[in-house]
Amino acid sequence: GIQVEQSPPDLILQEGANSTLRCNFSDSVNNLQWFHQNPWGQLINLFYIPSGTKQNGRLSATTVATERYSLLYISSSQTTDSGVYFCAVRSLGSARQLTFGSGTQLTVLP
Amino acid sequence: DGGITQSPKYLFRKEGQNVTLSCEQNLNHDAMYWYRQDPGQGLRLIYYSQIVNDFQKGDIAEGYSVSREKKESFPLTVTSAQKNPTAFYLCATLQDGTQYFGPGTRLLVL
Numbered sequence: 001g002i003q004v005e006q007s008p009p010d011l012i013l014q015e016g017a018n019s020t021l022r023c024n025f026s027d028s029v030n031n032l033q034w035f036h037q038n039p040w041g042q043l044i045n046l047f048y049i050p051s052g053t054k055q056n057g058r059l060s061a062t063t064v065a066t067e068r069y070s071l072l073y074i075s076s077s078q079t080t081d082s083g084v085y086f087c088a089v090r091s092l093g094s095a096r097q098l099t100f101g102s103g104t105q106l107t108v109l110p
Numbered sequence: 111d112g113g114i115t116q117s118p119k120y121l122f123r124k125e126g127q128n129v130t131l132s133c134e135q136n137l138n139h140d141a142m143y144w145y146r147q148d149p150g151q152g153l154r155l156i157y158y159s160q161i162v163n164d165f166q167k168g169d170i171a172e173g174y175s176v177s178r179e180k181k182e183s184f185p186l187t188v189t190s191a192q193k194n195p196t197a198f199y200l201c202a203t204l205q206d207g208t209q210y211f212g213p214g215t216r217l218l219v220l
Contacts, residue, residue, distance in 0.1 A: 004152075031207050041147075041198055043211040050207075086152060088209070097168065098209060100145075100152035 002027045002091040006101035013077050013108050021072040021104045023087030031090035031098065032063050034072050038083045046072070046085075077108045113137065114212035116201050121217045123188065123195060131186045131215045133201030141204040142184040146170060146197045147214075153200065159184055188217065195219055 003026040013019055023032075034046040047054050047061040049070065054061055058077075063070040074081055084105050088098040114135045123129045135142065141160045145153040155168030159178040173192025178184055188195045196219050201212040 033207075033209060035209075035211075041200075041214045041216075043200065043202075045208055045210065048208045088153075097155060097158065100154075102150075102152045 002029070002089060002094075002099050004087060004089055004099050004101035006085075006087055006104050008104060009102070010105045011107070013106070015077060015079060015108055015110050017077050017108075018073070018075045019077060019106070021074070021085050021087075021106075023070040023072070023089075023101055025068050025070075025087075025089045027068070027091045029065065029068075029089040030092050031088075032065075032070055033088045033098070034061055034070070035086045035088065036081075036083050037086065037103070043086070074106075077106075079108045079110055082106055082108050114201060114203060114210060116199075116212040116215050118215060119213070121215055123217060123219050125219065126190045128187055128189050129217070131188070131199055131201075131217070133184045133186065133212060134182055135184075135201075135203050135212075136182060137203055137205065137210065138181070139203035139205045139210070140181070142178070143202040143204065143209070144168075144174075144176065144184070144186045145200045145202065147200060148197050156186065156199075 005024045032050045051065045058075045060073045084103040086103045088100045117132045143158040144156040157176045159165035175187045199215045
């Protein structure tokens, strides 16, 4: 099946800093999503972005499908950005099944 | 208030006991999913259902069972055959390519 690798596995930032999270995948995809999991376990969809670039406030994402990677940018980080960020993809041959990466644990210090 | 509800929030299981986790949604989404998350890991798919009275095994279906008698409901039973059930269980729906998650149930074996 498709492989999804996220980097870095852990990231510690000072409040106000910027960061870039990366997601590499091993096959062509027709669905790619970024999620944030808060410390209580709730997963929130950040972006549905199988290709192109999107922005939502301080967050933006870019997927280069032909090169099989996606980037999540967080600018002016806040302590509430802490948590785990997951990338999930669906390969072209999959029947509505997402494969998740192992996540990036982000800690933003005050 | 539209959303996905899961109950209970915490569940304790004794050895050899079957337990059922509830998942209800009022989003009118056709597809529903169950994922398992172990500490420090990504999500793994247990079962999914694209339509009422139909469901498919995911990557780790052994020791679990589901039913989909109503569009709104997709309960998961963790059977005694599941030897290591301690984990965080997440129910989700899928609509227009975007996955939406419930708050999760933490299952602990005594």
